[in-house]
Amino acid sequence: MKHRFISKRYWNDISTPMGKIGNFIRKYDNLINLSLGDPDLTTDERIINLAFEDAKNGHTHYTDFLGDIELREEICKYYKNTYSYYVKLEECMITTSGCHGMWLVLESILDDGDEVIIHEPYFTPYPQQIKLARGKPVILETYEEDEFQVDTQRLKGLITNRTKAIIINTPNNPTGTCFSRKTLEAIAKVAIQNDLIIIADDIYTSFSYAEPFIPITTLEGMKERTITIGSFSKDYCMTGWRIGYVLAPSFIIKTMKDVNENNVFTAPSISQRAALHALRLKDEIQPPMVEEYKKRIFYAYERINMIANMSILPPRGSLYLFINIKETGLSSMEVADRILHEAHVLVLPGNAFGAFGEGYIRIAVTVGLEQLKEAFDRIENIDIFNKKIY
Incomplete structure (x- = not known):
């Protein structure tokens, strides 16, 4: 108004x-x-009980600025065990939800007027999140006849001198599509050829029904240019705990930490303990x-x-x-x-x-x-x- x-x-x-x-x-x-x-x-009641037991035992204070060290260690262990992908502690930061993680990422990497490509239909907040960080959203249409997979020829046609990043979301909200390995490899090739960042909004990793989920960051040559956003909201039915994380090169994580010191400082300690127990009880x-x-x-x-x-x-x-x-x-x-x-x-x-x-x-x-x-x-x-x- x-x-x-x-x-x-x-x-x-x-x-x-x-x-x-x-x-x-x-x-x-x-x-x-x-x-x-x-x-x-x-x-799950076990997560709740263990988290509140931790609260009674003193986990009610600020955590490390990058997040509870035990939780970050557990996330690193999860990626190693699940995807044979190695993440260092300094490459992982805990955030107050995946949405907060997305804002921190965009605020940390975008200059005024930088363009970010998002495939449409898209998670509703993306355009405004990009604009909040003074960037410009650029729309890449996807179609039902293509099973809503990204067409890399159309993707290439949107890249300009101002393109900084591409956001991908698979399994996808709202379409439910899961990008095939072929699609992910094609997107990765475009990112490498044009020196772009991939922001992988990996929120529904457990809900890939046809075949196992593949994080794009695990593809050859992608770790150095991929920022992964994860969340406990959907994979563990923990929406109200507001807890997520970001994996990225350490210099990006450091910048995000510096930005976050002027925002929410650290994610809630009790929620971080709940996330730790969720990971440990995952199976x-x-x-x-x-x-x-x-x-x-x-x-x-x-x-x-x-x-x-x-x-x-x-x-x-x-x-x-x-x-x-x-x-x-x-x-x-x-x-x-x-x-x-x-x-x-x-x-x-x-x-x-x-x-x-x-x-x-x-x-x-x-x-x-x-x-x-x-x-x-x-x-x-x-x-x-x-x-x-x-």
């Missing part, structure tokens, strides 16, 4: 359809919320959790295939399904509104994720199978989904 007390940068409305959904969550008593990707499973906690969400994803996929004027690619990863509703003849917002008001199910319109999300809606499988069944039972009774539109 325009007001003399508000920065002119924010006089124009920068809110998005995602940001406005809070207005609808309490609209109907029987609402089924498939909008935000907040896992409905509570953080016990993650498999049943991932299997639960996989069941939900494939159930939703089967239901979508039975509904007229909806179509969807086979599930590949993440907690999301990006549903093509172009056959309805309506816009993404119109379809989302019809589903809300007629079925009392809250979904996100595809244009919340950029212009190339128009013609789609996104659902998050963050409710159980019983509620998913009820949601689709209601949706398929809306007239635009139970008959052919001409």
